[in-house]
Amino acid sequence: MQELNIEALRNICRGDNIKWTLHALKRLRKRKISSEAVVNAVLAGEIIEQYPNDKPFPSCLIFNKDYKNPLHVVISTDDKSVYLITEYHPTLSEWESDYKTRKE
Secondary structure (H helix, E strand, O other), X not given: XXXXXXXXXXXXXXXXXXXXOHHXXXXXXXXXXXXXXXHHHHHHOEXXXXXXXXXXXXXXXXXXXXXXXXXXXXXXXXXXOEEEEEEEOOOOOOEOOOOOOEOO
C-alpha cells in the first residue's frame, strides 16, 4: 500500500483542495482548535505515523507544535484533495514527551 509524502500533501493542501469531514468540523468546535492551526500543521508539520491500509484512501498522522500547543492531525488524500479527518492536542498520558512516540 501507499505511504503518504508530506511534500505532496503540502502541494495539494491549498484552497478548494481541502475537504473537511463532518467529524473534523465537530472536533474543531469541541476542542477549540482553529482551522488555520490544522492547515498550518499540514504545511509545517511532520508525518509521525502512516496508515497505508485506511479506506477509502491511505492516511497519516501529522505532528506540529503550533504556538505553544502540540497538535495532531489525521488526513488522507486521493492525490487531488486532502481530507481532514480529525485533530486533537495529544496528552502525556498517551504520548511520550516529544508527542511523536506513543506510549506502550
